[in-house]
Amino acid sequence: MELGIKKHVEDIYKCTRCGYCREMVREEVNTFRVCPIRENTPGFEAYTSKGKMLLMRGVLEGTLDLTPKLSEIVFTCTTCGSCKTHCPVGIDTVGIFEVFRNDLIRQELGLPSHTMYGKYAMEKMNPYNEPHEDRMAWLPESVEFSKPAEIAYFVGCTSAYRQQEIATATYKILKKIGVDFTILGPDEWCCGSPLFRTGQLDLATKLAQHNIEKLNELGIKQIVFSCAGCYRTFAMDYKNIGKLKAKPIHFTKFIYNQIKEGKIKFKESPLKVTYHDPCHTTRSMKKADYKSPRRVINSLPGVELIEMVSTKEGSMCCGAGGGLKSAFSDIAVSAAQKRVQQAKETGATHLISTCPFCRRNLMDGNEKGNLGMKIMDLTELILERME
Ligand code: SF4
Numbered sequence: 076m077e078l079g080i081k082k083h084v085e086d087i088y089k090c091t092r093c094g095y096c097r098e099m100v101r102e103e104v105n106t107f108r109v110c111p112i113r114e115n116t117p118g119f120e121a122y123t124s125k126g127k128m129l130l131m132r133g134v135l136e137g138t139l140d141l142t143p144k145l146s147e148i149v150f151t152c153t154t155c156g157s158c159k160t161h162c163p164v165g166i167d168t169v170g171i172f173e174v175f176r177n178d179l180i181r182q183e184l185g186l187p188s189h190t191m192y193g194k195y196a197m198e199k200m201n202p203y204n205e206p207h208e209d210r211m212a213w214l215p216e217s218v219e220f221s222k223p224a225e226i227a228y229f230v231g232c233t234s235a236y237r238q239q240e241i242a243t244a245t246y247k248i249l250k251k252i253g254v255d256f257t258i259l260g261p262d263e264w265c266c267g268s269p270l271f272r273t274g275q276l277d278l279a280t281k282l283a284q285h286n287i288e289k290l291n292e293l294g295i296k297q298i299v300f301s302c303a304g305c306y307r308t309f310a311m312d313y314k315n316i317g318k319l320k321a322k323p324i325h326f327t328k329f330i331y332n333q334i335k336e337g338k339i340k341f342k343e344s345p346l347k348v349t350y351h352d353p354c355h356t357t358r359s360m361k362k363a364d365y366k367s368p369r370r371v372i373n374s375l376p377g378v379e380l381i382e383m384v385s386t387k388e389g390s391m392c393c394g395a396g397g398g399l400k401s402a403f404s405d406i407a408v409s410a411a412q413k414r415v416q417q418a419k420e421t422g423a424t425h426l427i428s429t430c431p432f433c434r435r436n437l438m439d440g441n442e443k444g445n446l447g448m449k450i451m452d453l454t455e456l457i458l459e460r461m462e
Pocket residue numbers: 089090091092093094095096097124125128158161162163164165166168
């Protein structure tokens with residue numbers, strides 16, 4: 076088997092082993108700890124980006140074999156991209172990890188919890204093994220699916236089946252402000268994000284091709300996402316698969332444009348919040364969007380935004396991504412607990428994010444640490460305060 080990582084040999088050997096992907100001090104972004112895995116495991120080098128670069132060298136040089144242990148190390152990573160952001164020689168660390176994951180998948184060395192949701196996504200169009208016909212069960216009213224419209228709301232599996240409050244809030248906000256939009260209903264399949272992130276590229280491609288075809292057929296011009304993972308997948312991964320005619324936009328940016336145009340009126344009441352940037356709207360994108368969620372929060376009368384010690388470029392991952400939550404839940408929840416602790420230290424009562432996966436894991440971390448924060452998606456906060 077030809078290894079995919081061979082194409083990245085130059086980058087892999089560019090690693091100077093400086094260790095900035097483990098920890099560093101960058102005062103301007105308050106970054107002290109870089110890798111959530113390093114922070115939530117005994118700290119063995121192999122589990123950091125630097126260690127993985129060395130492991131790949133070993134595989135390329137033939138001194139290391141692809142084994143289940145190696146696979147366990149490579150999949151113990153949230154693919155948060157923090158190491159990439161902090162790498163002084165500009166290695167696309169996380170892009171290479173995903174290629175390495177695909178090498179392992181092709182050798183049938185994927186982790187069972189990941190390959191299982193690959194199978195479910197193929198059979199039921201969602202990785203949760205839920206009936207496809209229940210995908211839109213959260214809708215508060217009956218809706219004509221895939222109707223002609225310029226804007227589509229792509230719900231995503233996590234909001235459709237596990238974090239339905241986000242889907243409902245997004246839907247209600249769009250309706251309240253009179254946006255003419257459609258929902259694909261049964262034509263919406265998993266975006267493929269969990270499969271792209273865990274190296275299951277062949278399966279992810281099939282899902283992507285279906286979604287691209289449906290959206291193109293409907294003549295959609297703009298797709299709105301309340302899920303950061305779906306948004307990143309459409310905006311970044313789909314480019315390598317097909318020509319999507321519509322422009323993906325995260326709900327946060329979409330709603331800020333509506334606020335700017337004066338289409339939303341809010342009630343005033345005092346509240347202290349802090350904000351967690353999902354990796355998928357920031358580090359994973361070609362251009363990170365740190366501004367839109369902060370602008371939206373600052374548009375809410377009476378709401379005070381207090382930043383956490385690690386924020387924006389230096390934001391600590393919530394721990395949920397890259398398949399970590401399904402395969403190594405303890406590490407994922409422990410990362411979330413640390414993040415919620417940072418939130419609590421700001422003095423805010425509410426921790427806001429813009430990703431259903433962050434919401435879920437931060438809630439788990441909040442509960443594990445008995446931290447008493449209120450975890451909310453920005454859509455819920457907006458709806459709560461709309462007149
Ligand atoms: S920060 Fe970059 S160059 Fe430094 S050890 Fe990590 S991957 Fe290698």
